[in-house]
Amino acid sequence: MYHFISGYTALVAGTEDGIKEPQATFSACFGGAFIMLHPTKYAAMLAEKMKKHGATGWLVNTCWSGGSYGSGKRIKLAYTRKIIDAIHSGKLLEAKYTKTEIFGLEIPTEIEGVPSEILDPANTWPDKAGHRETLVKLGGLFKNNFEGFLNYKIGSDNVTEEILAAGPNME
Template identity: 80%
Template sequence: TFSACFGAAFIMLHPTKYAAMLAEKMQKFGATGWLVNTGWSGGRYGVGSRIKLQYTRKIIDAIHSGALLNANYQKTEIFGLEIPAEIEGVPSEILDPVNAWADKVAYKESLLHLGGLFRNNFEVFADYKIGEDNKLTEEILAAGPVF
């Protein structure tokens, strides 16, 4: 299933309001955000496997040490996520999901399907303007998948 906002049934404000609050706090305090996959790798449930805890810990260690601030990155297609080229102690196929999937066609199909789910979800935000000049709304929409 696709959940655009964990705990959506319990949030009181529009999700873009929370995005604006997070962006404001991150800018105010100079925070850096990291998206770490701790779930499935190498295929959907039944094909792939969960990322090993030891790899997750190595990734978090690299974040905490600041090592990733100066790392080389490559950009993914569709979502435009930036993935570090290497992290000590973590196999490269874990970092870039396409490398973990034996079935590249299935990977591409899953990627396009997920991108479509995000694109459809982002349509909900198109008419909700936040920020004095609506710039934040535009930035949120621009962060969506491109294909």
């Protein structure tokens, strides 16, 4: 729910006027301009539906690998398709996982047809310090964005500790 509420995405050249390089942005529930209710209401509805139907949710990195804009490259579409195929087939539910630094996201260590080194972005950056610096900067953007949601209710509760724990940890 943390990532759904946050709605992290990027403005990219070719889809946004005046954009020359990708810029981090947030659009609550991945559609902020189109939602009528507070984002936490949609998050509660999503969580309820997922629980009721036994659905899983996935975050798929379809963007940069190997460095920031200018030095890295977009992940190949063929690899993204293999990741989505693994989700649809249920194979990703059976995979082994490792946790990422800062965001604590669980990422698979192997997916058939996808080079294992690209699954963890840290593996593809030759500049490890630059990778960590970028993660810390992005983590700060997430924390600043989420400040606006802390005093709202999700269902009958305030934003829960579990939801907040899914955010970045830069300690």
